[in-house]
Amino acid sequence: MPGPLSRRDLLRGLPGAGAAAFLVHQRLGATTIEGSDVDSARRSDERPQVVGRPGPLSSDVLPPGIRSRFVENINGLRMHVLEAGFETPGRPAVLLLHGFPELAFSWRRVMGPLADSGYHVIVPDQRGYGRTTGWDPRYDGDVASYRRLNIARDALGLVYAFGYRSVAGVVGHDWGSPIASTLAVARPDVFRSVVLMSAPFGGTGSLPFDTADDPPRSGGEPSGPNLAEALAALPRPRKHYTDNLQTREAAEDFWHPPQGLKDFLRAYHHFKSADWPGNRPYRLASRSAEVMAQMPEYYILDLHKTVSETVAPHMPTPEQIAANTWLPDRDLDVYVEEFDRTGFQGGMNWYRAGGYGAPERDMYAGLTIDQPSAYIAGAADWGSYQNPGVLDRMQDSACTDMRGVHMIDGAGHWVQQEQADETARLLVEFLREA
Numbered sequence: 001m002p003g004p005l006s007r008r009d010l011l012r013g014l015p016g017a018g019a020a021a022f023l024v025h026q027r028l029g030a031t032t033i034e035g036s037d038v039d040s041a042r043r044s045d046e047r048p049q050v051v052g053r054p055g056p057l058s059s060d061v062l063p064p065g066i067r068s069r070f071v072e073n074i075n076g077l078r079m080h081v082l083e084a085g086f087e088t089p090g091r092p093a094v095l096l097l098h099g100f101p102e103l104a105f106s107w108r109r110v111m112g113p114l115a116d117s118g119y120h121v122i123v124p125d126q127r128g129y130g131r132t133t134g135w136d137p138r139y140d141g142d143v144a145s146y147r148r149l150n151i152a153r154d155a156l157g158l159v160y161a162f163g164y165r166s167v168a169g170v171v172g173h174d175w176g177s178p179i180a181s182t183l184a185v186a187r188p189d190v191f192r193s194v195v196l197m198s199a200p201f202g203g204t205g206s207l208p209f210d211t212a213d214d215p216p217r218s219g220g221e222p223s224g225p226n227l228a229e230a231l232a233a234l235p236r237p238r239k240h241y242t243d244n245l246q247t248r249e250a251a252e253d254f255w256h257p258p259q260g261l262k263d264f265l266r267a268y269h270h271f272k273s274a275d276w277p278g279n280r281p282y283r284l285a286s287r288s289a290e291v292m293a294q295m296p297e298y299y300i301l302d303l304h305k306t307v308s309e310t311v312a313p314h315m316p317t318p319e320q321i322a323a324n325t326w327l328p329d330r331d332l333d334v335y336v337e338e339f340d341r342t343g344f345q346g347g348m349n350w351y352r353a354g355g356y357g358a359p360e361r362d363m364y365a366g367l368t369i370d371q372p373s374a375y376i377a378g379a380a381d382w383g384s385y386q387n388p389g390v391l392d393r394m395q396d397s398a399c400t401d402m403r404g405v406h407m408i409d410g411a412g413h414w415v416q417q418e419q420a421d422e423t424a425r426l427l428v429e430f431l432r433e434a
Contacts, residue, residue, distance in 0.1 A: 099174020
């Protein structure tokens with residue numbers, strides 16, 4: 001009989017404290033399965049990932065009324081799902097989609113209020129994250145599987161697996177927002193309303209039109225340096241965070257930072273929250289390097305610094321950590337355990353897959369979001385302004401039935417955690433009126 005389970009075992013869903021861990025080593029294109037030997041496995045030419053079928057999250061780390069479960073065969077995935085409001089059949093469903101570097105767990109504090117308001121709340125660990133399995137964890141692997149329409153296909157398949165032909169709404173935060181907007185554009189019959197959070201929707205783009213007798217001209221004056229080149233050429237050389245996240249070294253920097261994973265995630269969350277006093281965002285006048293460099297260093301890094309080096313000076317004090325009610329150590333431990341097991345390459349592959357999906361997305365060129373929509377973000381979140389003009393374009397043309405834009409005081413980027421009660425109130429109010 002196994003001995004008592006530690007909190008680490010509860011988080012990992014292991015059957016007992018002595019359970020064997022297995023690592024899959026991606027080395028020179030070959031896959032081997034071996035017993036755990038973490039120190040030797042973490043050589044520079046190997047990237048260990050846990051294989052097998054992780055168990056559900058323990059109820060001890062979840063709020064009352066939320067259960068952890070799995071749904072099989074979702075576009076090649078075994079999808080881990082947090083679920084609330086499941087006790088009563090026939091409820092309208094709401095799908096919540098997380099961003100980077102987050103988990104289904106990031107929605108824990110708004111799921112209960114939505115369920116209490118009569119909704120069946122479905123919240124997956126998306127492709128590349130958490131306890132969902134079946135995704136490619138390699139830098140040199142199947143990056144195309146992380147293209148936007150394929151991840152949207154994951155979400156559609158999950159909705160169908162639960163027996164819904166349509167849902168009351170889809171809500172996406174951070175990277176979940178472009179997936180939610182893709183679902184709203186591509187399948188308005190299924191996703192009857194949409195809430196975008198911390199990442200506004202700028203539209204579907206366009207294709208050349210009426211050019212049969214007047215072909216577009218090529219050539220002309222050189223366009224000049226691109227943004228990456230212009231940032232690097234500044235007196236204080238800089239780089240955009242999305243370019244950094246696409247490098248081979250980025251996942252290792254997040255996974256094994258010098259300060260340790262827990263301190264790294266603590267500082268990263270603090271730096272992007274309303275708790276850091278430097279987060280006072282505003283509309284940017286252009287996408288020039290000089291203007292973009294006005295954003296904090298977590299968006300526009302110093303050229304030769306890693307993210308772990310960038311966030312380290314912003315580690316909160318022990319007193320600040322003790323006073324944090326939106327991400328206490330107990331909850332942060334869940335993120336630490338999950339990302340310690342999976343690493344970050346899956347989530348970073350989303351940033352690398354844009355080119356693969358662009359031709360597919362052109363099928364929706366010129367379309368708008370016409371069902372009821374809303375936007376929610378923290379008032380201290382630079383995410384609303386990091387792409388100049390997009391927030392205004394979302395309200396003016398990209399969403400034709402925008403019911404409200406809400407900037408919540410006391411919240412930065414992690415709005416559904418920092419100000420969960422107000423976020424939940426706005427969601428319930430919107431869904432009832434949509």
